[in-house]
Amino acid sequence: MPAATDILFTPFSIGEMLLKNRIVMAPMTRSFSPGNTPGEDVAAYYRRRAEASVGLIVSEGVSPNAVTATGTPNIPNIVSGDAKAAWKRVAEGVRAANGKMGLQLWHEGPFRNPEKSEHPDIPSWSASGFKVPGKPLWEPMSEAEIETAIDEFVAAALATKEAGFDCVEFHGAHSYLIDNFFWAETNRRTDKWGGSWAGRTRLAAQIISRTRAKIGEDFPLIIRISQWKMQDYEARAAATPGELEEWLAPMIEAGIDAIHCSQRRFWGPAFEGSDLNFAGWVKKLTGKPTIAVGSVGLSTEFSATYAGEVSKPASLDRLVEMMERGDFDLIAVGRALLQDPEWAEKIRAGRTDELMEFSRTAFETLY
Numbered sequence: 001m002p003a004a005t006d007i008l009f010t011p012f013s014i015g016e017m018l019l020k021n022r023i024v025m026a027p028m029t030r031s032f033s034p035g036n037t038p039g040e041d042v043a044a045y046y047r048r049r050a051e052a053s054v055g056l057i058v059s060e061g062v063s064p065n066a067v068t069a070t071g072t073p074n075i076p077n078i079v080s081g082d083a084k085a086a087w088k089r090v091a092e093g094v095r096a097a098n099g100k101m102g103l104q105l106w107h108e109g110p111f112r113n114p115e116k117s118e119h120p121d122i123p124s125w126s127a128s129g130f131k132v133p134g135k136p137l138w139e140p141m142s143e144a145e146i147e148t149a150i151d152e153f154v155a156a157a158l159a160t161k162e163a164g165f166d167c168v169e170f171h172g173a174h175s176y177l178i179d180n181f182f183w184a185e186t187n188r189r190t191d192k193w194g195g196s197w198a199g200r201t202r203l204a205a206q207i208i209s210r211t212r213a214k215i216g217e218d219f220p221l222i223i224r225i226s227q228w229k230m231q232d233y234e235a236r237a238a239a240t241p242g243e244l245e246e247w248l249a250p251m252i253e254a255g256i257d258a259i260h261c262s263q264r265r266f267w268g269p270a271f272e273g274s275d276l277n278f279a280g281w282v283k284k285l286t287g288k289p290t291i292a293v294g295s296v297g298l299s300t301e302f303s304a305t306y307a308g309e310v311s312k313p314a315s316l317d318r319l320v321e322m323m324e325r326g327d328f329d330l331i332a333v334g335r336a337l338l339q340d341p342e343w344a345e346k347i348r349a350g351r352t353d354e355l356m357e358f359s360r361t362a363f364e365t366l367y
């Protein structure tokens with residue numbers, strides 16, 4: 001049924017970045033980068049998706065430092081040894097396939113497990129020491145540590161541009177460092193980095209504005225945010241559209257170009273009384289391009305996958321309906337593209353009988 005999905009294959013621009021279609025590969029940590037450095041297998045994995053009709057690839061989470069940002073040696077960074085040169089090869093491969101790609105910059109904050117890291121004696125970073133609300137595990141970050149974190153994100157964004165990528169996505173979702181500051185349950189600070197939405201959003205806004213000042217006006221900056229938290233899938237960081245507006249305003253002011261709105265099921269209404277999803281509300285409140293995500297093309301959502309459920313291919317009718325209505329601009333696809341590099345091309349060409357089931361065995365290989 002190619003005609004029915006035409007909307008997915010219309011071009012779209014984020015600033016100066018022209019995308020050939022609306023399909024985004026969602027960021028997915030794969031842990032296939034020994035020594036924190038992506039190899040030829042990682043480059044081929046991304047290139048395969050670029051060759052098969054993915055409009056924009058957002059990389060797996062990439063650490064902006066080698067000490068506090070992550071706990072595991074197989075997660076890539078852009079600071080160690082020849083990591084930046086290795087990412088340059090990834091960018092070249094995607095560009096040669098006429099694709100577009102950005103790195104997702106990811107600081108795990110309190111979800112880094114020091115004991116599993118190469119620096120067990122160095123505490124993890126967080127706003128107030130909380131991984132789970134109410135139970136402090138570490139000292140709150142000092143002012144100097146916050147400044148260092150900002151500098152490292154800015155440097156990593158500049159390195160991303162120098163390596164030849166088309167954009168950057170800051171990971172401000174899912175309870176990691178930036179989101180740990182956003183959420184009132186884990187940010188109990190009373191200084192300028194906490195308190196009101198303006199205080200809790202200051203870390204993200206500073207990362208964005210200081211990156212913007214150095215990277216130039218034309219390089220698209222995206223931030224990923226989520227209402228849900230890893231400790232609590234039902235959490236709603238913003239209880240009302242008014243709060244959501246307060247959350248977003250400092251980032252718009254700072255110069256963000258697009259917002260990636262993470263949900264587990266893309267069609268879920270964000271607030272009572274409207275069927276707009278999270279990306280729909282963010283677009284309505286800011287006028288900025290938004291990316292939606294969550295269970296596209298699959299029958300079960302991603303946490304069920306981890307529990308062992310097998311997902312079957314699912315209809316795209318609701319997605320098409322929401323996109324035709326203009327709710328949001330781009331749609332990110334995670335597991336369906338992890339499983340099958342040709343997923344987007346199969347949809348484009350109407351090869352729906354070739355769509356695959358998804359099971360967690362797909363996590364074990366990088367193809």
Ligand SMILES: Cc1cc2nc3c(=O)[nH]c(=O)nc-3n(C[C@H](O)[C@H](O)[C@H](O)COP(=O)(O)O)c2cc1C
Nearest residue numbers: 026027028029060061293294295296302333334335
């Ligand atoms: C294996 C795996 C790794 C993931 N890693 C990341 C990540 O590094 N950064 C991120 O923002 N989201 C990550 N996610 C979440 C996905 O980007 C996406 O939001 C989620 O899988 C829902 O989309 P889907 O239902 O199409 O899979 C990951 C998901 C999976 C399945």
